[in-house]
Amino acid sequence: MKILVFSDAHGNAAALDGLVDEASSADLVLFGGDFAAVGAPETGLPVLERLLSLNDRVFAVLGNCDDPSFREELEARDASVEASLSYFSGLILTGSGGGSRFTGDTPNERSDEDLVADLRLVEEGSAGEDGTVTGWENLVVIAHNPPKDTNLDRIVSGAHVGSQLIRAFVERYRPLLVVSGHIHESFGVDEIGPSRLVNPGSIAEGRYAVVTLSGGGSEPFRVDGIELKRLS
Numbered sequence: 001m002k003i004l005v006f007s008d009a010h011g012n013a014a015a016l017d018g019l020v021d022e023a024s025s026a027d028l029v030l031f032g033g034d035f036a037a038v039g040a041p042e043t044g045l046p047v048l049e050r051l052l053s054l055n056d057r058v059f060a061v062l063g064n065c066d067d068p069s070f071r072e073e074l075e076a077r078d079a080s081v082e083a084s085l086s087y088f089s090g091l092i093l094t095g096s097g098g099g100s101r102f103t104g105d106t107p108n109e110r111s112d113e114d115l116v117a118d119l120r121l122v123e124e125g126s127a128g129e130d131g132t133v134t135g136w137e138n139l140v141v142i143a144h145n146p147p148k149d150t151n152l153d154r155i156v157s158g159a160h161v162g163s164q165l166i167r168a169f170v171e172r173y174r175p176l177l178v179v180s181g182h183i184h185e186s187f188g189v190d191e192i193g194p195s196r197l198v199n200p201g202s203i204a205e206g207r208y209a210v211v212t213l214s215g216g217g218s219e220p221f222r223v224d225g226i227e228l229k230r231l232s
């Protein structure tokens with residue numbers, strides 16, 4: 001299975017034109033939030049419409065630059081996985097929208113408790129001896145705000161600004177894949193236990209990623225590769 005992953009369009013719908021070929025060969029598309037440019041909520045809808053034109057199977061969350069009410073546009077088009085569970089070919093998808101409280105200059109800054117509350121529909125399975133749970137091997141999480149203390153959440157100063165509670169969620173539920181965005185300079189890949197993590201960077205800056213999976217059916221999915229790419 002091929003998954004096209006990108007994030008942080010910030011109102012630049014034209015940037016998505018470079019993804020037409022990748023999207024046409026992808027089994028599904030994951031978008032990590034920030035449809036709109038900072039202070040320009042009207043730029044979000046053209047990005048959403050262009051995104052939906054790329055592929056019939058799009059799953060997305062809001063970013064910190066998106067007005068919370070914009071989630072209604074995603075839900076009306078059956079594209080939101082925020083605070084919900086969606087299913088595709090054996091995968092389970094859920095998501096957390098918005099970013100951690102920081103400057104207060106963007107409309108969708110939230111507490112850590114609110115960020116992880118979006119993932120509340122992931123119910124506990126049978127607990128193992130180490131306190132982890134089972135049954136979520138095929139879970140894909142899209143969280144605009146990355147987990148804390150990873151390769152995905154370091155700002156220019158070197159500080160880690162990710163979500164501690166989302167990290168704890170990943171440690172406990174061990175999803176197959178975690179897609180983030182938000183911190184443009186921390187495009188990269190990482191791991192927390194068996195979970196594979198990717199921040200593709202900002203598509204407005206030409207960055208995206210391709211994830212390949214194998215397995216499915218009677219076998220759990222496996223992440224075979226994560227390739228960070230850039231539009232030419």
